[in-house]
Amino acid sequence: MLSTPIRYALRALSTFYPLQKPLVFSGSGATLKLSDLLLAAGQKKPLLVTDSFLLENNKLDPLLEHLNAHDCEVTIFDGSIPNPTFTEVETGLKLSIDNNCDSVVAIGGGSVIDVAKVIAAASTNNVTLNKLAGILKVKQTPLPFYVVPTTSGTGSEVTNAAVISDTKTHKKQFFVDPKYVPIAAALDPELLKSLPAHMTAAVGMDALTHAIEAYTSRNNFADTDRDAAMAIKLLFDYLPVAYAEGENLKAREMVAQASFLAGYAFSKSSLGYVHAISHQVSAHYNTPHGLTNAIILPRVLRFNKKVCAEHFAKLEVMLGGDSSADTNTLAEQFTVRVDQLAEQTGIPANLPELKEEDFRNIAKDALAEAWRSYAVPKVMRRKDVEMILHSISVGDRNVSFA
Template sequence: MAFEFFVNSDIVFGRDSIYKLPDILKEYGAKKVMLVYDSGVKAAGIAETVAAAVHKAEVETVIFDKVIPNPTNETVEEAAAIARAAGVDVFVAVGGGSSIDLAKAINVLMTNPGPIGQYGGIGLVKYPVLPLIAVPTTAGTSSEITNVCALIDTEKVVKYVVIDNKIVPSKVIIDPEFTKTMPASVTAATGMDAITHAVESYISNMATPLTGYNSLKGLKILYDNLPRAVKDGSDMEAREQMMLGCVITGFGFSNANLGLVHGIAHTLSAHFQLAHGMANATVLPYVIAFNAESCPEKMADMAETIGLKLSGNLEKDKYLLSEELLALTRKLGIKTLSEQGIREQDLEMLAEEVLHEPVLGFNPRQGVTKEQVLEILHKAF
């Protein structure tokens, strides 16, 4: 047995933990802080709360509030130019994966030459980055504790990832109170994103005993609490558990990587700007059914983990998880591809593009063909 497992997260978890932010900023000796967030965080009043905490540290602030879903290279370069001109020395990213991923990418360009696109891949960031404090407001991407940031290259029309241990946030403040304002639809989509991470990392061909433990533990917590959080956004026990499950899962998938579900989701986001969590959730049940023949024992393991009763017939049991995930997506109101604006004539192009996604290299079932991807897309349509 031989493997590597990287974890580099300093986490403060719990309600009202945001009020520890001033002390954290003082520990870093911050003088000028850039706050990175989107319009939704601002509208919910979360940005105001975080800004007030930053001000208590008696530091200057620069605000970048133009975060968009699926951040682009252009947005990274724009924000990095502002940060460099202002002399920013610490970042505070507030929001979901888009805000945190954008802040990671900006941070790369503070100490490394541009353009950002040259760092797409694994371990290509040359120099250490500045302190970044991540304050997640969703339980989905786990971006707050991973070494990954996902960006859109609008010229090549692809979604790509920068994977480097240097870009993991220096500090994480997980305050479940910040998730209370998430609409049910966003809670559902981001929660299914986290479940996708748990499932895909467990069956990844890079999985190890440590990643497997995190993936299964995270899956159980997320599966048990997502319907509760969607049904009642003020259920703080469910909200806390979703944040916890997201973190645990993140430790698994950031080491084991992901697979075909994410390959399809990346392509959908690049071409049609679909929200990442929704794109994952839409195709997840069908990809899991497709992958079942390559790892039936692991499919049965996951089914048993979430409380499904095994028959003892592996040929049947390997499909229990995919069937349950399909039922769960329907219960949570996850939209089909057609309901998200995808046209049937788009599917051929999408299937072709998916084959170029690097994450397919980690998928348990190899040799995926265009026809197989197209069949999955038709089922999700």
């Protein structure tokens, strides 16, 4: 867990320099409304960072026609990939500079948005990407930056950070600065409805993890508690619907709202051990982030159940639990409710990739990440992480801790 001086320093930073939220356009047609804002601001040469699937399936035709009709000269960069590297950013940056782009619009998943964030900053800061990596390294204001997420879960549309791997070292580099927060985001269900069910579930459970880790963080604030709780409510109500009925626009929009709220909450407060363990598991076995979190989450809830009993009980009552039941019973019901949501959305109980011989290193690195970065409610020991990993390898969600 974060040392006390760092936790207080972070708290002071968040209090005196609060994280800004982007403007939000929501519902069918939100993308066009966002583009109207760009036009009204006088931007005529946007760089559109997106993925080829959206272009090839004509998903962006209405936006491109709208911008062309208003004499916009759109430069398209569709070379972003999952787990992007400096190479992708440098290719997009060259397009931005060569075409004298005056703004950046990201339409895609978390990787596309991360690449676009760094392109927007690098376009106005004449430094190498290595110099831009790190905390508070953005000196000049980035190009005006707009976002349309096409997966609901990463929260990248609202966060102040991007993760890009160094092409040479393959190490993930974190770019963290309030200037990475977009001007505006469009939560457009028309662009979300084709997300496959298994990805809908995985990224939705990632959003749930963001919300729960923010809600139980020791660096929480009144607004992060409120946004995290609302995100949790929306996810329990609408994620199963979005999973079962991909074309249900209301469910898609509500899950996108939940992702946005959870993204804001964890950016300001903190993540926790689910992410600390998940990052190491994904680094070892290349497992998808959302799915890995979804599988780890029930175990970490059980680890935190005693110390977070009041938090879990409040959430359980919000979700319809019996308010006359005692706190520990409600907390237990909440963990079962999360298991049920995972089952309802097809999240498996185990990860077959896990190998016993890796547990020690995964645990060591997870504890180090949490120590550096997260205001967790209760400190884990190495054997706790190893128990969690073992429970995942045998597919038992109901692990019990001493």
